[in-house]
Amino acid sequence: MANVLITGSSTGIGEACALHLDRLGWTVYAGVRKEADADDLRRKGSAKLTPVIIDVTDQSQIDAVAKQIEADSGRLDGLVNNAGIGRGGPLEYLDLDEWRTQLEVNVVGQVAVTKAMLPLIRPAKGRVVFIGSIGGRLGSPLMGPYNTSKFAIEGIGHSLRQELKPKGVHVSIIEPGAIDTQIWDKAQDTLERLRSELPAIALEEYAEPIETFAKGLAMNAKNAVAPQVVAKVVEHALTAKRPRTRYLVGKDAKAVGTLGRFLPDRALDTIVAKITKLS
Numbered sequence: 001m002a003n004v005l006i007t008g009s010s011t012g013i014g015e016a017c018a019l020h021l022d023r024l025g026w027t028v029y030a031g032v033r034k035e036a037d038a039d040d041l042r043r044k045g046s047a048k049l050t051p052v053i054i055d056v057t058d059q060s061q062i063d064a065v066a067k068q069i070e071a072d073s074g075r076l077d078g079l080v081n082n083a084g085i086g087r088g089g090p091l092e093y094l095d096l097d098e099w100r101t102q103l104e105v106n107v108v109g110q111v112a113v114t115k116a117m118l119p120l121i122r123p124a125k126g127r128v129v130f131i132g133s134i135g136g137r138l139g140s141p142l143m144g145p146y147n148t149s150k151f152a153i154e155g156i157g158h159s160l161r162q163e164l165k166p167k168g169v170h171v172s173i174i175e176p177g178a179i180d181t182q183i184w185d186k187a188q189d190t191l192e193r194l195r196s197e198l199p200a201i202a203l204e205e206y207a208e209p210i211e212t213f214a215k216g217l218a219m220n221a222k223n224a225v226a227p228q229v230v231a232k233v234v235e236h237a238l239t240a241k242r243p244r245t246r247y248l249v250g251k252d253a254k255a256v257g258t259l260g261r262f263l264p265d266r267a268l269d270t271i272v273a274k275i276t277k278l279s
Helices: 012-023 035-044 059-072 096-124 144-167 183-197 200-205 207-223 227-239 251-262 265-276
Strands: 003-006 027-032 050-053 078-081 127-131 170-176 246-249
Touching: 003 012, 003 059, 012 027, 012 035, 012 227, 027 035, 027 059, 035 050, 050 059, 059 096, 078 096, 078 227, 096 127, 096 144, 127 144, 127 227, 144 170, 170 227, 170 251, 183 207, 200 207, 227 246, 246 251, 251 265
Parallel strands: 003 027, 003 078, 027 050, 078 127, 127 170, 170 246
Antiparallel strands: none
């Protein structure tokens, strides 16, 4: 039976993918950063589900997991690059370390894992799946670092797809909208931290957009779809004879994707400005 490595499996989309594929009979290497999360997955999954400690910013851990998979089977049929974080705030006042952390995890980390696993994926003619975001198609105020990371994933996925096509390896990008995960609690924590750390002038100049952003988080959390929906899409990307290059997941993602295709940038800017109170 096929095997798959999924990063960021402790919660949300990654956990849903790990448990879904485990139930389908896959040998799942579920990447987590803490032993407590590994124990939790063992309780929820079958005996075949194998939690592995992998911080995507730690090359030694990435290499160790690659060696473990090589020793177990010598091949990897699927890689789901899911691990990620979200950072935000007004660009002119946001500390550069916020940007560095965002890009190190969401971009460099995904590349590092993919590079390490490709020698195992190519012989198996396996699949590579990136969990992107509709935020990788359309940016929004106060979300510059996160949007940048997801736009980068679009570029990486497109380039890698063309590089690996002659090798028989498919590459897909999943672009979810609002998904019912802990990301909304984490976003609220980040928002509160920004409110405490941003200079007074930033809070004054961006007071209304920040308040609108906070309300938007609550609305997105309320209307979000279950992460199991994404897991089923990932299954298709890993198993379909002709997988799609990109998958939009959720009504909001599909709506934004449609608007992005047909409306010019300034029209989109006008819509976003009205919603976020930046007009």
